[in-house]
Amino acid sequence: MERYLDILPKSLWVTTCNSGSCNGCDIEIVACISPRYDIERFGMKLVGTPRHADVLIVTGPVTKYMTERLRRIYEQMPDPKAVVVVGNCGSSGDVFYKSYNLDGPVDNVIPVDVYVHGCPPRPEAIIEGVAKAVMKLESLREPKKVGEAES
Numbered sequence: 001m002e003r004y005l006d007i008l009p010k011s012l013w014v015t016t017c018n019s020g021s022c023n024g025c026d027i028e029i030v031a032c033i034s035p036r037y038d039i040e041r042f043g044m045k046l047v048g049t050p051r052h053a054d055v056l057i058v059t060g061p062v063t064k065y066m067t068e069r070l071r072r073i074y075e076q077m078p079d080p081k082a083v084v085v086v087g088n089c090g091s092s093g094d095v096f097y098k099s100y101n102l103d104g105p106v107d108n109v110i111p112v113d114v115y116v117h118g119c120p121p122r123p124e125a126i127i128e129g130v131a132k133a134v135m136k137l138e139s140l141r142e143p144k145k146v147g148e149a150e151s
């Protein structure tokens with residue numbers, strides 16, 4: 001993980017969306033901000049609004065009820081932004097695959113950059129998944145720097 005944190009240009013602000021999960025993955029995300037894992041020591045901060053977030057963590061397989069809400073949350077985030085799916089449900093649908101009440105998995109609804117597998121994944125894996133999102137954010141910032149140099 002140090003590899004990713006070496007290139008961390010700024011503190012990452014992270015927001016979450018439960019798109020229909022059983023809450024198991026969400027509990028592991030809460031563990032990430034507990035004193036034992038304390039992601040804020042890496043500069044990663046959970047924020048309550050997508051308008052302030054760089055990274056969106058999604059849990060759950062995306063029920064039909066949540067499809068438009070998930071899209072709206074994604075659209076409210078400023079660019080550059082990255083999406084991390086936490087858990088097998090959101091990554092593939094898992095045991096709920098092809099359920100009558102799903103529009104998911106998550107990449108059927110919004111673009112996904114990092115998949116963190118597990119049911120639920122351990123907090124270490126979730127923290128690494130968020131750190132990997134830095135790679136995407138950096139690649140999106142790069143062309144802007146080139147453009148600035150040309151003008």
Ligand code: SF4
Binds near residue numbers: 087
């Ligand atoms: S991946 Fe497992 S723990 Fe996470 S939401 Fe799905 S069933 Fe629950």
